[in-house]
Amino acid sequence: MTILQAIILAIIEGVTEFLPISSTGHMIIGSSLMGIASDPFTKMFTVAIQLGAILSVIVLYWKRFFQSFEFYFKLIVAFIPVAIVGLLFKDYIDALLERVDVVGYTLLIGGIFFLFVDKIFEGNETSQKQIDYPTALKIGIIQIISMIPGVSRSAATIIGGLSQKLNKKTAAEFSFFLAVPTMFAATALKILEYIMDGGSFGTHEITLFAVGNVIAFIVAMIAIKSFITFLTKHGFKLFGYYRIVLGIVILVLYYLGVGLSIV
Template identity: 30%
Template sequence: MSLFEAIILGLVQGITEFLPISSSAHLIIVQAMFDMSFAGFSFEILLHLASVLAVILYYRRDLIEIIRGFFAYFTNRSTQNKSMFFFAIYLVVATAITGVAGILFEDYISDTFKTPTFIALALAITGLFLIIIERFVKLGNRTEKEMTFTDSIVIGLGQCLALIPGLSRSGTTLIVGMFAGLSKETAVRFSFLLSIPVILGSSVLAIDDLISGALLEHTGMLELSLSFVITFIASWIGIVFFINLVRKSKLIYFALYCFIVATLVFLFRDSLNMSGM
């Protein structure tokens, strides 16, 4: 892997991970456009770890509040502690649903749906639902205090759809959460916090490569470090950018972007070589 590839992949992963435009689709498209390749699944996991580090640091106060409230609830069942206790439980439930789906279906989905035509279709579907949720659905106002187990199950199932390349994890969880009646702020917060256990759980798959040094041998320390740092910085920018636009009800911009990328991928589908990915 060259330094150029390390920079490009880091930027793409970081910027797209938390925007509703599918980071997996963009990584696939960029690799096909520039005829890039990287050593196995572990490099992609490493980039995701950089993204999740940005989330952890951005939401560090929320995480401390949730963890503190979760354990405090066993001795002090105040309204606040109860809210944080069940919020943590809901994150676990949604994560478990996604984890089971990933174990059962990820290989099949990856082999079946990682084609230019299907990625274009998935991006277009994402754009369509972003428009629907912003323009045609009455938004809810329920916060984490009004969340239920049903919400966590529905969001967990929605997140399973992101196993399909082209369907954004942040996009599906946000859309499903808002359809369920959660406020935009609560849906965004739950979506971002949900990414932490999901990404950390998937990183288990790369432990062998990381411990054995196989990833370092194939990629190089400088390239790995550069990609990690760039992904972290770009992820932080993406988080701030997305939260600001959601507050201003500007999801339509992401929808238009999805339609443009979907059209380009479909038009140039014969030129995109994704067979080796």
């Protein structure tokens, strides 16, 4: 992987991680178009650059992270379901992550659903409901669905929040907060697996890692601020159309035998 390829992947990560359009689907397209080999470092890198995205949430919402201990307890409650399922079904989930066709179908199905989300939850717009522990747990349970590649973690958690009568802004922000423990755990696990399998961090790898996280941090900050504004004004329909198009593209390329791979 070259530095330019690392920068492009980091931009893709920063833009797509917090939008309900599946960062995995975009990584497939991006890495395949650039001809990036699916080697152990690349697989680790595409997960590890989430650290930059995580940091962007903490920087943008730093006051919330220092508000009270109850804030952290709610995040832990929401994080527990996906942590348990992830540990119990790790091998099955890893196998599913290799299925490019699954990514295509989940993007497509999720996109169709998104065309109707605004109508389904239109009564939430005036809601002032805040997140209590039962709500956090239910959103965390719904987040389990995002372990299917292509679903999108942000999509699952935002829809989970809307299903609990939260308005779009509150649901989206909690999705960002929940990303911190979820993505940190996934990143730490991936780096640990890479090291235990004999992976090394030479000068080139460290440079790619550093550059990737800095770019992901900057781009994610812009994406988060823009997404909140767009979502509250325009809703989910445009994301639905986008997911449908992307899903169809991936499926067509897959069934034509084009060499797509999940890095």
